[in-house]
Amino acid sequence: MVLLSFLLLSFGLTIQAATPKDVLVVAQIAEPKSMDPATVTAVNDFRILMNVYDGLVRYRSGTLEVEPGLAESWTISDDGKAYTFSLRQGIKFHDGSPFNAEAVKFNFDRMLVKDHPYAETGPFPLSFFFSAIKETTVVDEHTVRFRMDDPYAPLLSNLAYPTGLIISPEAVKKHGKDVGRNPAGTGPYQFREWKSNQHVILDQNGGYWDGQAGLRSVVFRPITDANTRVAEMLSGGIDMMVEVPPDNVATFSSNSSYALHEQAGPHLWFLILNLKEGPLQDKRVRQALNYAINKQALVENVLQNTATVASGPTPAAFSWAYNDALQPYPYDPAKARELVKAAGAEGATLTFYVTEGGSGMLDPVPMGTAIQADLKAIGLNVKIETYEWNTFLGKVNPGLEGKADMAEMAWMTNDPDTLPFLALRTSAWPDQGGFNSGYYSNPQVDELLEQARVSTSQTVRAALYKEMQRIVHDDAPWVFVANWKQNAVTGSNVQNFRLEPSFLLLLHKVSKN
Amino acid sequence: MLRYTIHRLLLTIPVLVGISVVVFLIMALIPGDPATAILGAFATLENATKLRAELGLDRPLIEQYFTWAGNLLSGDFGRSYALNRPVLDELLERMWPTILLAGSAMCVCVILGLISGLLAAVKQYTWVDQGLTLFTLIGISAPSFWLGLMAVSLFTVQLGWLPASGMYTPYGDESLGDLLVHLLMPAITLGLVASSVIARLTRTSMLEQLRQDYVRTARAKGERETAVVIKHAFRNALVGLIPVLGLQAGFVLGGAVYIETVFQWPGIGRMLVNAISTRDILLVQGGVMMVATIYVFFNLLADLIQHALDPRIQQSHG
Numbered sequence: 104m105v106l107l108s109f110l111l112l113s114f115g116l117t118i119q120a121a122t123p124k125d126v127l128v129v130a131q132i133a134e135p136k137s138m139d140p141a142t143v144t145a146v147n148d149f150r151i152l153m154n155v156y157d158g159l160v161r162y163r164s165g166t167l168e169v170e171p172g173l174a175e176s177w178t179i180s181d182d183g184k185a186y187t188f189s190l191r192q193g194i195k196f197h198d199g200s201p202f203n204a205e206a207v208k209f210n211f212d213r214m215l216v217k218d219h220p221y222a223e224t225g226p227f228p229l230s231f232f233f234s235a236i237k238e239t240t241v242v243d244e245h246t247v248r249f250r251m252d253d254p255y256a257p258l259l260s261n262l263a264y265p266t267g268l269i270i271s272p273e274a275v276k277k278h279g280k281d282v283g284r285n286p287a288g289t290g291p292y293q294f295r296e297w298k299s300n301q302h303v304i305l306d307q308n309g310g311y312w313d314g315q316a317g318l319r320s321v322v323f324r325p326i327t328d329a330n331t332r333v334a335e336m337l338s339g340g341i342d343m344m345v346e347v348p349p350d351n352v353a354t355f356s357s358n359s360s361y362a363l364h365e366q367a368g369p370h371l372w373f374l375i376l377n378l379k380e381g382p383l384q385d386k387r388v389r390q391a392l393n394y395a396i397n398k399q400a401l402v403e404n405v406l407q408n409t410a411t412v413a414s415g416p417t418p419a420a421f422s423w424a425y426n427d428a429l430q431p432y433p434y435d436p437a438k439a440r441e442l443v444k445a446a447g448a449e450g451a452t453l454t455f456y457v458t459e460g461g462s463g464m465l466d467p468v469p470m471g472t473a474i475q476a477d478l479k480a481i482g483l484n485v486k487i488e489t490y491e492w493n494t495f496l497g498k499v500n501p502g503l504e505g506k507a508d509m510a511e512m513a514w515m516t517n518d519p520d521t522l523p524f525l526a527l528r529t530s531a532w533p534d535q536g537g538f539n540s541g542y543y544s545n546p547q548v549d550e551l552l553e554q555a556r557v558s559t560s561q562t563v564r565a566a567l568y569k570e571m572q573r574i575v576h577d578d579a580p581w582v583f584v585a586n587w588k589q590n591a592v593t594g595s596n597v598q599n600f601r602l603e604p605s606f607l608l609l610l611h612k613v614s615k616n
Numbered sequence: 617m618l619r620y621t622i623h624r625l626l627l628t629i630p631v632l633v634g635i636s637v638v639v640f641l642i643m644a645l646i647p648g649d650p651a652t653a654i655l656g657a658f659a660t661l662e663n664a665t666k667l668r669a670e671l672g673l674d675r676p677l678i679e680q681y682f683t684w685a686g687n688l689l690s691g692d693f694g695r696s697y698a699l700n701r702p703v704l705d706e707l708l709e710r711m712w713p714t715i716l717l718a719g720s721a722m723c724v725c726v727i728l729g730l731i732s733g734l735l736a737a738v739k740q741y742t743w744v745d746q747g748l749t750l751f752t753l754i755g756i757s758a759p760s761f762w763l764g765l766m767a768v769s770l771f772t773v774q775l776g777w778l779p780a781s782g783m784y785t786p787y788g789d790e791s792l793g794d795l796l797v798h799l800l801m802p803a804i805t806l807g808l809v810a811s812s813v814i815a816r817l818t819r820t821s822m823l824e825q826l827r828q829d830y831v832r833t834a835r836a837k838g839e840r841e842t843a844v845v846i847k848h849a850f851r852n853a854l855v856g857l858i859p860v861l862g863l864q865a866g867f868v869l870g871g872a873v874y875i876e877t878v879f880q881w882p883g884i885g886r887m888l889v890n891a892i893s894t895r896d897i898l899l900v901q902g903g904v905m906m907v908a909t910i911y912v913f914f915n916l917l918a919d920l921i922q923h924a925l926d927p928r929i930q931q932s933h934g
Contacts, residue, residue: 136700145656284700301784304787331781334773537660
């Protein structure tokens with residue numbers, strides 16, 4: 104140890120430079136998979152992509168409402184089946200090729216047309232966001248039209264989602280499948296270098312149409328180990344980290360060298376309940392579960408206030424569609440015991456799928472065991488089975504029948520339609536290609552969701568979603584547990600940064616002093 | 617010597633084939649599905665089945681193995697599902713950091729291990745010996761990732777001397793000095809644990825040699841003590857240690873997995889950890905094959921050096 108200290112002392116004085124001026128170093132939780140927006144699904148990747156690419160539309164900063172992006176304006180036909188976009192002129196991709204209607208058509212055809220010459224640059228896991236589009240036509244150089252068989256209200260917000268970001272067709276043609284490592288978009292920053300598990304570097308795009316970016320460069324570093332991420336932040340090796348572990352939040356919030364950012368997002372952490380067999384077929388038992396689980400304690404103690412208690416299937420972040428008349432099921436073990444007794448389910452044993460970790464899953468194992476203890480207190484035995492995330496998805500997504508009574512799950516979505524449409528409808532049962540793994544079925548909910556989808560009026564949609572939430576809240580096909588507040592820490596010298604409700608990281612206006 | 621070398625080289629072939637079969641089976645049989653891993657949380661049954669067919673995962677195992685092994689022989693390691701790039705590109709990019717880290721750790725291991733073992737033997741039963749024994753005992757017992765975390769908390773967070781992670785300062789000049797600063801903590805942490813074993817063995821082996829008749833003869837002839845210890849005893853002790861060094865090289869490679877994760881070193885170890893969790897089968901298989909090959913090569917090298925150094929072994933092999 105003496106030798107070690109000596110060696111270190113001899114190096115000691117020259118080391119530990121701060122991050123360069125004008126360069127923002129951001130720690131990410133994982134290595135990105137690809138920088139091809141059509142092929143990735145993780146928020147981790149989207150955080151980089153949003154700074155390299157633009158979509159036709161984008162979320163207005165601080166909201167989930169859509170505003171013009173690469174499209175200056177758009178018109179929706181009276182029957183709601185055709186969207187025509189007027190594109191901004193004079194914009195070039197980072198590789199120098201022009202952005203125009205042909206480029207837009209190329210992007211959507213690549214994802215949606217099976218025999219497209221570049222379809223093999225996929226798979227495109229989220230292309231179903233746009234599956235309503237039957238045809239993309241180039242009206243003229245700066246006008247593009249999407250045609251659909253039926254009206255599809257979530258189209259605009261899906262276009263603002265990272266899957267709708269526009270990549271340079273020339274780059275796709277040139278690099279094929281490797282375009283994910285050689286991206287070219289139109290965004291405020293352009294790709295410079297990607298070294299595996301070291302960094303992705305983006306440089307300022309000098310001619311950006313929406314005003315020059317505030318930094319010379321942005322460096323994204325994957326630092327998978329949470330302790331190392333915190334150590335780097337404390338030692339000044341990075342300027343920003345996202346997803347601060349709950350245990351470290353206090354360290355940063357109490358120190359004036361750092362700024363802690365929090366933002367509630369469209370996230371829901373819930374339990375899928377198996378309605379096809381076993382005691383949870385009975386609505387009273389499902390409601391009992393909602394009463395029995397002390398969500399406030401989960402949010403305060405396990406998650407250390409990095410989340411809020413969820414009231415229903417729709418997160419409050421979708422303010423226009425959120426039914427604020429609904430209250431979370433209160434913690435009421437006495438009532439829960441009563442309901443379980445009335446249903447004759449006392450002493451039942453429930454199999455509970457818990458995952459070790461995964462996208463948006465927060466702290467799944469401690470949450471699972473806390474839930475187990477709460478249910479034990481009302482006389483239900485819970486048998487936990489823990490699986491690694493991918494294995495877990497492989498078991499849950501095909502449906503819980505014959506395997507489990509309940510499973511943890513979390514979703515982050517961009518439109519109030521997405522989660523209920525994909526996970527609560529009768530025709531979203533797993534055998535029909537959906538994510539309704541608990542086999543919930545209520546014709547009224549089906550009807551409301553179908554109507555909301557084809558309505559072009561936001562007021563009408565809002566009313567339909569609110570009614571849907573009321574019914575689902577009462578039917579309790581899920582236990583509604585928590586809505587995550589995303590967080591990030593920056594050095595106090597980082598200016599103009601805010602977290603977005605979309606969970607995306609927008610660095611266009613950010614600067615350092 | 618040439619015949620021996622060729623013989624040993626040929627022996628590595630069945631070893632590598634065996635490894636390839638085991639690696640292939642392990643990855644094929646562990647639960648978790650690459651199709652789900654690629655498609656993420658949005659993997660519907662239908663899409664996953666389709667993708668599995670595209671990836672050839674629905675074909676019989678034996679057919680998959682021969683396709684993979686055949687491609688491997690022609691230098692085609694396949695394409696990583698998760699990273700969407702050729703496995704070989706990724707491996708080549710990752711190999712050098714690992715070799716650099718493991719190589720530096722081996723240097724730390726050899727230098728620290730041999731010197732402290734030698735000192736402990738020469739100063740047997742003094743405070744030097746006892747101190748080193750205690751120290752090496754801690755070294756053997758402490759897990760390297762724990763040492764790594766402790767080092768980060770001391771030298772990065774408390775003292776602010778060394779960077780906690782990475783190989784170069786992002787956006788830095790990638791100079792040698794920058795590399796050394798980043799290399800120091802992981803290499804020492806990794807080398808320290810391995811050096812403890814070497815130190816213990818060197819001590820024992822040296823003590824054994826120092827009691828031999830030839831040492832007494834050398835001393836009787838009036839040679840200086842340093843020459844007796846270094847030229848005579850140490851040289852002979854080394855012969856027995858070389859195969860152990862070969863094994864330690866393997867140990868260091870294995871330890872690199874933890875150390876690369878703690879220090880975010882961009883090497884093969886960390887790549888493997890990520891690849892296993894994303895069920896990136898081809899990347900895991902390619903990575904393990906590469907590490908195994910390096911390991912086999914180290915052992916071969918150790919054998920050949922020992923063979924060259926020790927005339928008795930040469931005679932027995934002709």
